[in-house]
Amino acid sequence: MSSNITWHDTSLNADDYRKLNGHHSGVIWLTGLSGSGKSSIANRLNQLLYEKKIHTYLLDGDNVRHGLNKDLGFSSEDRVENIRRIGEVANLFADSGKIVITAFISPYQKDRDRVRNILPKGDFIEVHVDCPIEECEKRDPKGLYQKARNGEINGFTGIDAPYESPSSSELTLHTDRADVNECALQLVSLLEDKGWI
């Protein structure tokens, strides 16, 4: 780590971009098992906000792992680093006035809390995309649970790698009881209640 670095203040900050955009900015952090519905809900929410002319950016697990984090795998150390980098990127987008929607398993509470703590207070909304593992496994949209059961993937979340359910998330979405659109609408209501939009 270099010590020869200096923080530069810029003349425009998040509040200026928020004024320009006409809405608050921050991070909506979706966490949950593979197949619980994070990507589907994130995409629907993104669409609903776009229709309301809200400036958003969607960061999604598989996509980020194709680029920024393509050097990372699924060991616990790599997952920690994955979430750390994504948290920093989300913070930058939020600072640019966007509402950032993230969809990562993010299995460790400590890592989610670290992201919460790098953002200004109140600008991080943790959402548990909750679905029983039996249902996720039945959905198995990418066939990964089957592979994990067959021993073709080691360390699969929920099978032989841990998932720590949020201890104090702002919202829990039960995706075995409500459909994608209903879940996304619950998030829109939450953003309205919080005065973000």
Ligand SMILES: Nc1ncnc2c1ncn2[C@@H]1O[C@H](COP(=O)(O)OS(=O)(=O)O)[C@@H](OP(=O)(O)O)[C@H]1O
């Ligand atoms: N071992 C293992 N465990 C869990 N998931 C796996 C694994 N290997 C590959 N995949 C695929 O990677 C997606 C999860 O990536 P994330 O970046 O969200 O994971 S993490 O937050 O770092 O735990 C996850 O996507 P989602 O199904 O959208 O959650 C899987 O498609």
Ligand SMILES: Nc1ncnc2c1ncn2[C@@H]1O[C@H](COP(=O)(O)OP(=O)(O)O)[C@@H](O)[C@H]1O
């Ligand atoms: N309420 C719901 N919310 C999200 N996805 C749902 C819901 N009900 C059923 N599904 C289905 O479950 C699957 C979830 O897949 P995906 O969104 O890729 O999950 P994840 O990103 O968590 O791995 C999709 O096929 C989706 O259509």
